[in-house]
Amino acid sequence: MEFVPSVTHSLFPYWNTARLYLTLGRESTGKMSPLEGSVRPLKITDIEEAYRLETEGFPAEEAATYDDLIFRQKRCAELFMGYFEGYDLVGFICGTRSNRVSLDEESLHTHDPEGESICIHSVCVDRTRQRQGIALKMLETYCDHARSVCTDAKRILLVSHAELIPLYTRAAFTYIGKSTLKHGSKKWFEFEMTL
Numbered sequence: 001m002e003f004v005p006s007v008t009h010s011l012f013p014y015w016n017t018a019r020l021y022l023t024l025g026r027e028s029t030g031k032m033s034p035l036e037g038s039v040r041p042l043k044i045t046d047i048e049e050a051y052r053l054e055t056e057g058f059p060a061e062e063a064a065t066y067d068d069l070i071f072r073q074k075r076c077a078e079l080f081m082g083y084f085e086g087y088d089l090v091g092f093i094c095g096t097r098s099n100r101v102s103l104d105e106e107s108l109h110t111h112d113p114e115g116e117s118i119c120i121h122s123v124c125v126d127r128t129r130q131r132q133g134i135a136l137k138m139l140e141t142y143c144d145h146a147r148s149v150c151t152d153a154k155r156i157l158l159v160s161h162a163e164l165i166p167l168y169t170r171a172a173f174t175y176i177g178k179s180t181l182k183h184g185s186k187k188w189f190e191f192e193m194t195l
């Protein structure tokens, strides 16, 4: 496998501005809720664990391959973020950039560094930790981060199945409507957040 240096202050250009060791779950009172992990970019060595979460979370016809995840981390590490508790990866969000205004099949396997759309491809939380607000918190942090590091991007796009419409509207995405994406056998619905 090709060697890719791990993310460090010197090698990761957005590190200082992004300051991604954000504590999650802090309520407005300052009291800590049960979510005390942090969101930070994944290193190449975290991809194996991300792949485990991906294949446990998504049906086989929808799950990204290990090579897809490696591609996304190598080409667009700034948009591959995980929620960690200690060293344990509990959930992650990954995306790449595209010049299209809608998320399509091609965007799943490509990355245009100047693309005006940030396409989120996976939002995934460990099966044993779902419905604890982790996805919502990751989305909030991810979108703030994307806004600060991809200053030339115009929007964030994602698709979901019908049952997750409440998750993404609660995360401040705008529901656009049915997606034309064909990926697996179920219908997809598209969301957008203007940056």
Ligand SMILES: CC(C)(COP(=O)(O)OP(=O)(O)OC[C@H]1O[C@@H](n2cnc3c(N)ncnc32)[C@H](O)[C@@H]1OP(=O)(O)O)[C@@H](O)C(=O)NCCC(=O)NCCS
Pocket (backbone or CB within 6 Å): 057, 058, 122, 123, 124, 125, 126, 129, 130, 131, 132, 133, 134, 135, 136, 137, 159, 160, 161, 163, 164, 166, 167, 168, 170
């Ligand atoms: C979808 C997924 C990421 C949600 O993660 P999560 O951490 O459990 O989500 P949250 O706890 O932040 O959910 C926040 C709200 O979103 C909605 N929501 C989340 N999961 C839902 C589900 N499976 N069905 C319906 N609504 C859901 C609910 O309104 C929830 O609030 P509530 O728990 O108070 O009712 C997680 O179930 C997962 O990894 N699934 C497998 C992979 C997948 O399908 N990813 C989505 C791709 S579009």
